[in-house]
Amino acid sequence: MEHLRPIMLAGTGSDVGKSILATALCRIFLQDGYRPAPFKAQNMALNSFATPDGLEIGRAQAVQAEACRLAPHTDMNPLLLKPSSDHVSQVVLHGRPIGNRDAYDFWRKAGGRSDGYAGYVDFRAEVCSSFDRLAAQYNPVVMEGAGSVSEINLRDHDLVNLPMARHAGAAVILVADIDRGGVFASCYGSIKLQTPDDQRLMRGIIVNKFRGDLRLFDRGRQMLEEVCGVPVLGVVPYVPDLHIDAEDSVVLEKKKTTKRDAKKAHSIAVVMLRHLSNFTDFDVLERDPRVHIFYTKEPQDLDEADIIILPGTKATLDDLYHLRRSGMASAILKAHTDGKMIVGICGGFQMLGQRVDDPDGIEGDTASMPGLGLLPMQTVMTPEKTTRQVEFTFRGQRCRGYEIHQGRSTADEPIVVGDHIMGTYIHGCLDNQAVIDFILGEHDSQPKIADSIENFRDRQYDLLADHVRRHLDMQRLYDILKS
Numbered sequence: 001m002e003h004l005r006p007i008m009l010a011g012t013g014s015d016v017g018k019s020i021l022a023t024a025l026c027r028i029f030l031q032d033g034y035r036p037a038p039f040k041a042q043n044m045a046l047n048s049f050a051t052p053d054g055l056e057i058g059r060a061q062a063v064q065a066e067a068c069r070l071a072p073h074t075d076m077n078p079l080l081l082k083p084s085s086d087h088v089s090q091v092v093l094h095g096r097p098i099g100n101r102d103a104y105d106f107w108r109k110a111g112g113r114s115d116g117y118a119g120y121v122d123f124r125a126e127v128c129s130s131f132d133r134l135a136a137q138y139n140p141v142v143m144e145g146a147g148s149v150s151e152i153n154l155r156d157h158d159l160v161n162l163p164m165a166r167h168a169g170a171a172v173i174l175v176a177d178i179d180r181g182g183v184f185a186s187c188y189g190s191i192k193l194q195t196p197d198d199q200r201l202m203r204g205i206i207v208n209k210f211r212g213d214l215r216l217f218d219r220g221r222q223m224l225e226e227v228c229g230v231p232v233l234g235v236v237p238y239v240p241d242l243h244i245d246a247e248d249s250v251v252l253e254k255k256k257t258t259k260r261d262a263k264k265a266h267s268i269a270v271v272m273l274r275h276l277s278n279f280t281d282f283d284v285l286e287r288d289p290r291v292h293i294f295y296t297k298e299p300q301d302l303d304e305a306d307i308i309i310l311p312g313t314k315a316t317l318d319d320l321y322h323l324r325r326s327g328m329a330s331a332i333l334k335a336h337t338d339g340k341m342i343v344g345i346c347g348g349f350q351m352l353g354q355r356v357d358d359p360d361g362i363e364g365d366t367a368s369m370p371g372l373g374l375l376p377m378q379t380v381m382t383p384e385k386t387t388r389q390v391e392f393t394f395r396g397q398r399c400r401g402y403e404i405h406q407g408r409s410t411a412d413e414p415i416v417v418g419d420h421i422m423g424t425y426i427h428g429c430l431d432n433q434a435v436i437d438f439i440l441g442e443h444d445s446q447p448k449i450a451d452s453i454e455n456f457r458d459r460q461y462d463l464l465a466d467h468v469r470r471h472l473d474m475q476r477l478y479d480i481l482k483s
Contacts, residue, residue: 004481006170010145012186016177017208019060024468026067037138038064041127042079046277050402054388055095078130179209204233234472259304261292269305275315299331310348349423401428
């Protein structure tokens with residue numbers, strides 16, 4: 001196939017749809033006979049994934065790799081920042097944590113001394129070398145920017161937007177969310193705030209999340225091209241009924257809060273922890289026709305649920321403290337006493353034990369805290385991080401998932417079960433029918449979801465690609481990438 005230059009999807013802001021459009025282009029290029037691969041130099045997210053070789057990357061790049069029908073690799077997301085507070089993030093480089101960094105220090109230097117396990121790290125050189133390895137193997141590399149492309153106060157230290165595009169020689173396509181309003185100002189400002197050299201890299205605009213009759217924006221499209229001096233490659237309608245794993249925690253704000261659905265047999269409450277991670281654990285459960293799932297911070301809402309899930313968290317001790325302070329811990333214990341099913345995943349699993357100890361201050365200043373006492377195990381936080389894909393047997397069925405956690409627990413089984421309680425370190429455990437049936441208290445072996453998760457996801461990528469292809473001028477885009 002003819003060589004294509006890399007493409008970067010940069011945004012007028014966060015949550016404009018860069019990740020989903022990058023996923024669509026990954027599948028489109030694959031369908032058209034190319035060999036694409038995704039790349040995001042630096043990610044900030046709590047929703048991550050374990051690669052086959054036991055390393056950690058952002059969930060979005062794992063999804064994009066799946067759309068390319070590739071195994072995820074750390075070169076696709078060499079730098080991952082996992083916030084543990086408003087000011088501090090764990091720094092994951094090439095899939096392994098190297099310490100915690102203060103946000104102010106990180107953004108000032110884009111390199112320098114990491115506060116934990118490594119000395120001087122030139123992050124720019126590291127992410128560029130990862131890109132170079134991908135570019136030598138794949139065609140094209142589908143790059144994703146981060147946040148807003150026009151944060152000019154961060155320009156000198158930016159690792160992921162225009163400086164990365166310059167290194168790659170990428171064609172930059174600006175993505176704007178028309179649903180939030182201000183699309184003309186956000187596009188114009190995002191382009192005109194760039195240096196003259198960087199403006200020349202910006203080769204097109206995609207207007208995303210349009211609602212209504214597309215013909216109403218025909219004149220707007222022309223005006224946008226006139227004021228920005230950049231072609232509009234497409235206006236992509238909002239599509240509510242595709243299921244593509246999300247990464248940005250902004251998605252959590254849109255989750256259901258309605259407590260009951262009379263048409264559903266089971267009502268499940270997911271506790272909205274302050275540092276909730278890997279919320280994609282519940283995507284398959286949300287599609288189960290037997291289930292109504294809702295998300296809550298309010299203890300009294302647990303009265304409306306049959307099943308309560310404590311999800312993963314980046315800060316187990318801090319979230320455990322706030323569970324007690326808010327009254328949620330007492331509400332969970334009462335629910336268990338009342339016979340409701342309690343499920344803990346990863347950090348939520350750690351909270352269900354007798355205690356959580358942090359003698360080395362991995363998570364902060366709290367050295368120890370009692371758990372909820374519902375499982376006969378305890379956890380010690382350790383500097384080493386477990387990241388791996390796993391296979392396990394549950395109720396006679398082979399199951400799959402992955403682990404990403406700090407700490408070790410005194411539990412021998414991959415899934416620990418008790419009297420209407422279940423705990424596990426395994427993210428993705430709820431992608432397995434046997435596990436879902438267990439927590440719902442159902443015992444027949446008839447499939448409730450018609451398709452395997454792998455086939456379902458692959459079909460979603462094709463549907464997404466078809467949707468974007470219909471509304472994007474692909475010939476014009478190919479002309480840009482061949483120039």
